Amino acid sequence: MLRPVIDADGAPFWEYAGRGELRVQACAGCGELRFPPRPCCPHCQSFASEWRRVSGSGRVWSYVVAHPPLLADYAELAPYNVVVVELDEAPRIRLVGNLVAGPGEPLGSLPAERLRIGARVRVVFDDGLPRWVPERT
Template sequence: MDALLLPVVDDDGAPFWEYAARGELRVQTCGSCAEPRFPPRPCCPHCQSFDSQWCRLSGRGRIWSYVLPHPPLLPAYAAQAPYNAVLVEPVDAPRVRLVGNVVAAPGAALNSVDPARLRIGAAVRVAFREAGDGLFLPCWLLERP
């Protein structure tokens, strides 16, 4: 059986994954203009500063968009269909979009939430699930289960 996809950790994004392993949702923020940015990168796209810091977010957000892959693109995901892939807009970083899945609990399967319950604008909060190799992925729980 094929493994589920894991993120590739690079130098710019490594702090994101280190904080996630501690159960913290943080995004890179410009040290000059304070604009949050994701994905992480060396230079601010707004002011071109190379100064950055990692700011903790509240973990609350709203579903900005979602998709239910039909059929699943990779064989390893077929057993979990129908599942969702969501873009979440954090309430405290509205120009940032984070990718993940809405699940019933942090360790639950990708198909643990009925797709009929998903709505654009639905309130969610972050949780983290262990994905292997020491990586913890952000996932999302509906605020009103």
Template sequence: MLEPVVDADGAPFWRYAARGELRVQACADCGEPRFPPRPCCPQCQSFASEWRRTDGRGRVWSYVLPHPPLLPEYAARAPYNVVVVELAEAPRIRLVGNLVTEPGAPLDSLDPGRLRIGARVQAVFAAGGLPQWILERP
């Protein structure tokens, strides 16, 4: 499994995820949420930030089904899905992940025929804090 590259700006995201919380960085001055995390607000240029907990609900904005050839570690699981999820609480925030049948399930656990743009999803967390997504109404 690939490990996330954790930098100083994104480290809080991964600490919260390890606790099973989906949080996004927001400007402490104007309130604008932002992802990926960065030191300066793109709206007001403030360097003040905070981490806001979300309810983890969203919708599938886009998806792709990778097929081989892939990285050798992933080829046996193909085809699997990679989804872009638009958060309900912050529609300008889009997160990339996998839609699975349950927390920690393999990447290929969901039948690709069940993927739909606009499907409502909920964030869940695999062991180690990797965010994944499940269908709200399976």
């Protein structure tokens, strides 16, 4: 499995994810939520920041189903989906991940015909990686 490249600005995101928490960076000056993490607030230019826990609920903003040829580490898993999820608390924040049938389920466990833009989803964690599952209504 490919692992993310972790830089200094994004390290707290991955530390929290490893604990099963979805947190995003927020400006400690104006409160603006931002992702990807960065040293300076694009809204007020403050360098003060904190990490706020978010619900992990959102909606599928976009998606693609990947087919070979792919990176070698993923080729045998294809086809699988990659989704862009818009968070409820911060509609301008969109996180990329995979939509799976349930917690602990593998890539490709959700049939492609079940993917829908606008579908309600919630975050789950698999070995420190955020994944998304359909929200039960």
